[in-house]
Amino acid sequence: MNDLLQYALRFRRLYQKWFQDLGEELELSPLEMDLLLFLHNNPDRNTARDAVAVRGLAKSNVSTAVERLSREHWLRVEPDPVSRRVKRLVLLPWRQEGLEALCARQAAFFEAILAGFSPQDRQALSALMDRLNGNVQAALDRME
Numbered sequence: 001m002n003d004l005l006q007y008a009l010r011f012r013r014l015y016q017k018w019f020q021d022l023g024e025e026l027e028l029s030p031l032e033m034d035l036l037l038f039l040h041n042n043p044d045r046n047t048a049r050d051a052v053a054v055r056g057l058a059k060s061n062v063s064t065a066v067e068r069l070s071r072e073h074w075l076r077v078e079p080d081p082v083s084r085r086v087k088r089l090v091l092l093p094w095r096q097e098g099l100e101a102l103c104a105r106q107a108a109f110f111e112a113i114l115a116g117f118s119p120q121d122r123q124a125l126s127a128l129m130d131r132l133n134g135n136v137q138a139a140l141d142r143m144e
Contacts, residue, residue, distance in 0.1 A: 019109075035051055036069065036075075036091070039075065042054070048066055066089060074091070074098075074099075075090055076092060077090075
């Protein structure tokens with residue numbers, strides 16, 4: 001079972017290396033790239049709180065990233081029309097080219113790690129990962 005920990009560590013290391021040169025080119029940190037991709041891939045989850053809860057990111061780090069991404073015109077922070085306490089993070093169109101590069105890099109990453117997997121293999125892997133994720137979440141819920 002130690003293999004699972006090694007897989008997770010290798011996966012994360014490869015993911016970071018996969019984006020390193022693009023991050024340097026776009027002048028984005030790994031966290032900033034993660035946040036932009038999270039917002040792009042989850043349009044219904046567009047708050048800093050969502051990113052913290054779903055991606056497991058530190059609240060202070062997300063706040064710092066949001067401030068910088070806002071200052072660099074990657075996104076803007078808007079008040080929610082229903083609850084003034086909620087702030088929505090909106091990706092800005094003039095950074096679309098950079099965002100498309102991030103999305104293309106992410107798609108290439110997943111294609112690389114799933115090379116040789118048939119559609120049936122991918123479906124089976126997804127089902128197994130969903131089960132694993134459910135077990136992890138259930139264990140976390142019991143501990144909280």
